[in-house]
Amino acid sequence: MDNNQDIEQIGKELQEREAKDKLKEAYWLLIKILNKYLDLKPEYYDIIALWILGTYFHKQFITYPYLFLNAMKGSGKSRALKLITYLSYNGELMNSISESVLFRTAENHMIGIDEAEHIGSKEKNALRELLNSAYKQGAKVKRAFKVKGKEREGYQIEEFNVFCPVALANIWGMDEVLGDRCLTLILEKSAKKEITRMIELFDFDEDIKKFKELVEFCRVISVKGGIIYINKALGWNDYINKYLPNSTTILTLPNTTTLYQNEFYEKVWRTSLDGRYLELFLPLYILADDLGYLDEIIRISEQIVIEKKEEDVMEARDISLLNFISTYQETGDFILMKELTAKFKELEEEEWINSKWFGRALRRLGLVKKKRKVQGRVEVILNFDKAKEKIKMFGIEIKEEPKVEQETLSDKPNEELKNEERM
Amino acid sequence: MMNKKAWLDYLYYDVGKQHYDYFLGGLKLMPDGEIKSHKWQTYSETCFGLVVGDPENKLWWINQRQILPNELVLDIEIKLDIEELKRKLNLFGILNYSIFDSGSRGYHIHIFSKSEITETIKSFFCKMFGADIVKSGNKTMIALEYCPHWKTGKIKELVFKNG
Numbered sequence: 001m002d003n004n005q006d007i008e009q010i011g012k013e014l015q016e017r018e019a020k021d022k023l024k025e026a027y028w029l030l031i032k033i034l035n036k037y038l039d040l041k042p043e044y045y046d047i048i049a050l051w052i053l054g055t056y057f058h059k060q061f062i063t064y065p066y067l068f069l070n071a072m073k074g075s076g077k078s079r080a081l082k083l084i085t086y087l088s089y090n091g092e093l094m095n096s097i098s099e100s101v102l103f104r105t106a107e108n109h110m111i112g113i114d115e116a117e118h119i120g121s122k123e124k125n126a127l128r129e130l131l132n133s134a135y136k137q138g139a140k141v142k143r144a145f146k147v148k149g150k151e152r153e154g155y156q157i158e159e160f161n162v163f164c165p166v167a168l169a170n171i172w173g174m175d176e177v178l179g180d181r182c183l184t185l186i187l188e189k190s191a192k193k194e195i196t197r198m199i200e201l202f203d204f205d206e207d208i209k210k211f212k213e214l215v216e217f218c219r220v221i222s223v224k225g226g227i228i229y230i231n232k233a234l235g236w237n238d239y240i241n242k243y244l245p246n247s248t249t250i251l252t253l254p255n256t257t258t259l260y261q262n263e264f265y266e267k268v269w270r271t272s273l274d275g276r277y278l279e280l281f282l283p284l285y286i287l288a289d290d291l292g293y294l295d296e297i298i299r300i301s302e303q304i305v306i307e308k309k310e311e312d313v314m315e316a317r318d319i320s321l322l323n324f325i326s327t328y329q330e331t332g333d334f335i336l337m338k339e340l341t342a343k344f345k346e347l348e349e350e351e352w353i354n355s356k357w358f359g360r361a362l363r364r365l366g367l368v369k370k371k372r373k374v375q376g377r378v379e380v381i382l383n384f385d386k387a388k389e390k391i392k393m394f395g396i397e398i399k400e401e402p403k404v405e406q407e408t409l410s411d412k413p414n415e416e417l418k419n420e421e422r423m
Numbered sequence: 424m425m426n427k428k429a430w431l432d433y434l435y436y437d438v439g440k441q442h443y444d445y446f447l448g449g450l451k452l453m454p455d456g457e458i459k460s461h462k463w464q465t466y467s468e469t470c471f472g473l474v475v476g477d478p479e480n481k482l483w484w485i486n487q488r489q490i491l492p493n494e495l496v497l498d499i500e501i502k503l504d505i506e507e508l509k510r511k512l513n514l515f516g517i518l519n520y521s522i523f524d525s526g527s528r529g530y531h532i533h534i535f536s537k538s539e540i541t542e543t544i545k546s547f548f549c550k551m552f553g554a555d556i557v558k559s560g561n562k563t564m565i566a567l568e569y570c571p572h573w574k575t576g577k578i579k580e581l582v583f584k585n586g
Contacts, residue, residue, distance in 0.1 A: 005586075007495050007536035010516050011544030014551070224543060 012225075019221040020290060026214040027053060027291050030087065033207050037198055038080050039190035043300040047183060048084060050284045050297065055088040055110045055165040056219040058283070060229040063136045065280035068116075068179065069169040071187035077169040078114055079200060080187065084167050085112035086202045087211065089219065099127040103141040106134065106164040116170040119178065121392065128178060134162040135181045172390060173315065180276055184308060232264065232286045239265040264289050271298050277305050320348060321361050325387040334372065334379035365390065427482050428470065430569055435466050438535050439491055448487035448564050450573040458573075461485075486573050487564040492539040495548055496565050497532040498525070498555040505583060508532065511552065512585075519586030526572030526579040531565065 030049040034040070040048070051067050058064045067084065069077045085091035088110035094101070095114050105111060113119070119128055133139040139162045144155040168174070174182060190196050202208055221227055239262060268285055271278070281301045288297035324344050341358040345351075355378070362368050362380065370381040435441065447469050449461035461484045473481060490496050499508070505522060508530070512520055523531045532552075545559035557563060566572055566579050 004537055005517065005519050005534075006538055007493075007517070007534055007548075008538055008540050008544050011540070011547055014515055015544070015547055 015221055015224075016227060019218045019227055022214045023053070023218045023227070024291055026211055026218065029207055029211045029214065033087065033205070033211060034083070036207070037083050037195065037200070038076060039192045039195045040080075040185070040187065043303065044185050046288075046293070046297060046300055047185065047284070047304070048080075050287050051165070051167075051183070052084060052087045053215065054283050054287055055091070056215050057222050057227065057229055057287075058089075058110075058165050059137075059163075060222070060233070061137075061283040061286070062233050063279050064163070064165050064283055066131075066135055066165075066178075066182040067167040068174055068182035068184045069167070069187055070173055070184055071169075071171065072189065073171055075187045075189045076196070077171075077187055081112050081114050081167055081169040082200060083202065085110065087208065088112075088165065088167075089215075097127065099124075099130050102127060102130055102134075103160040103162045106162045107160065108164075110165040110167070113166065113168045114170075116168040116174070117172050119168070119170075119174075128175070130162060131166065132177055132181065134164060134166065137163050139163050181280070183280060183304065184311070186311075227290075229283075229286050229290075232289075233282060236265060236268070236282070239269075264294065267294055267298060272302055273305060277301075277308075317348075318361065318365060319391070320344075321358075322365065322367075322387050322391040325362075325367055325382060325384065326391045328382070328384070330384045332381065334370070334374075334381055337378040337380055340380075427485065427567070427570065428473070430567070431466060431470060431482075431485075431488070434488070434491065435470075438494070443491050443493075445491055446489040446562070446564070447485045447567075448489075449484035450487060451484075452574055486567050486570045488567045490558060490563050490565050491535075492561070493536045495534040495536065495540055495545055496554075496558045497530075497534070497549060497552045498558045498565070499529045499532065499552060500555065501529050503530070505530075508552075509583070509585070515551070521581055521585075522583040523568060524577075524580050524582050525566060526577035527566075527575055530582070531579065533568075 027049055030052060031045050034045050034048055038045075048067070051065070054061070054064065069080055071077045082093055085093040090108055091110040091112060092105060093112040093114065096118065097111070097113055102111065118124055119131070130139075130141065141160045141162055143158050143160070145158055147154050147156050168182070173179070174184070218227060264285075267289075268278075268282070273281055281297075284297055284301070285294060288294045321344065324347060328340075337355050337359060341353065341355045344358060345353040359378065362382070365387075367383050367387055368380050369383045372379050431447070434445065435443070439445065444465045444467050446463045446465055448463045451459045451461070453459055469482065469485070508522065512518075512532070517534055520532055520534045523533065525531045532554075542559055542561060546556055548554070549556045549559050558565065568579050568581070571578050
């Protein structure tokens with residue numbers, strides 16, 4: 001009997017093919033599950049599904065973006081986050097998280113952080129800094145712990161790998177630096193009762209069970225070297241150096257695999273994404289390419305980036321507005337909207353700012369306590385405390401005016417008063 | 424029918440290239456229904472001391488052998504259509520194989536590889552073909568080719584050979 005055939009190799013190739021088929025099946029099942037429980041913009045389903053799938057292979061990527069769900073209350077953020085965490089690899093959902101818990105849990109886990117407003121606070125500085133670096137491979141935290149020896153006590157260093165997929169949700173938005181590491185998805189309130197009235201019985205959902213079986217199979221194959229994404233990520237720089245017109249490297253004839261990979265790189269190269277955005281979307285592109293949806297994901301990602309850039313401009317204006325309100329002379333009375341708009345317009349030196357935009361912005365930021373119309377003029381009572389609290393999230397400290405004990409006129413001697421009047 | 428010693432030698436020298444001193448075993452069904460098992464011995468313990476003229480007598484007890492590390496055995500319990508099996512093997516790129524009638528209920532497909540096959544890959548193939556997963560283990564015995572089956576007494580015969 002001839003034994004020139006390599007069954008191990010044949011088996012590995014077959015396994016990889018099977019795993020990729022199962023991955024596609026898992027992806028479609030995931031889209032179905034997300035559609036069952038969440039009412040989102042159509043393009044968000046693909047992004048979330050890819051992101052969840054990626055958590056099972058995230059160690060093969062150089063960076064992995066955070067997923068940030070931003071919405072008003074009652075828009076299904078918590079449900080979305082709970083579902084994403086449940087479907088992700090070793091997902092852990094937390095409401096309040098400390099830096100210490102994060103780096104001790106990060107390894108081999110996906111972390112979901114609900115009510116992530118507190119991350120912007122001054123007290124959570126260390127956590128925020130840690131999150132700022134944990135989206136990239138190689139981010140580590142070292143801690144010393146005491147060891148008792150025979151003669152004397154000593155210290156040993158423990159190292160924690162903090163690179164992990166993180167999904168966050170909040171109402172108020174994210175500070176700029178951390179927000180730059182996130183794929184921001186803005187959720188809207190759903191009117192679909194068949195979705196909003198669905199109970200979160202994830203444990204008993206047959207589709208979820210099937211999805212987990214499929215994706216676990218793929219993960220195991222990936223651990224054994226069956227599904228390899230790392231090479232694609234690592235090959236990006238080589239592609240830029242070797243095959244692009246300005247390259248200084250001598251061109252060599254590429255083999256079939258290289259040609260196939262080049263097709264992927266060419267598509268990525270043609271996108272309008274750059275720098276951080278490209279870094280964030282590359283893992284999703286790699287996955288999408290494997291599933292055969294690269295073109296679609298590129299289109300969606302470009303749209304998200306455009307929205308994000310517009311959002312950034314808008315946010316910058318919102319920050320100015322928050323700053324303006326938080327430093328405005330506090331009063332519990334109604335203030336004329338026209339007067340507020342005029343002052344803000346003067347400060348910003350922007351012609352287009354009008355009462356309509358100003359009113360909407362105040363409402364969007366939730367700064368209006370009461371509103372009334374008197375003789376056709378709009379007046380509002382503002383929530384100054386909220387403005388101050390929100391502005392802190394963006395790292396802007398409000399300088400509290402030193403409270404000067406107001407001296408009453410009657411306390412001053414008559415002579416002094418007379419002198420002041422003369423001056 | 425192939426000579427037992429010649430087959431064992433073929434496995435040791437040609438298939439295993441002397442790398443695998445595989446185990447040999449024997450099972451016997453007693454009239455009262457009890458199953459007696461002969462102590463396992465390696466190929467070298469059993470065959471190296473033999474001289475020309477007496478081998479078959481000394482090897483009477485052997486009807487089982489260890490599956491080699493570079494061998495994949497698909498133990499299919501039901502007698503499927505052989506053409507369907509051949510088509511499936513072909514589809515997966517397995518071109519060199521031998522299909523044996525197990526002498527019991529189904530077929531044994533023996534596939535030799537040029538390098539060792541991991542347990543994972545063996546079990547993967549077993550699942551793909553709906554074969555007995557136990558046969559993917561590292562130290563697993565299988566009925567010896569061209570020998571009577573210990574239970575039925577039927578000889579495990581070659582049905583089809585490719586490559």
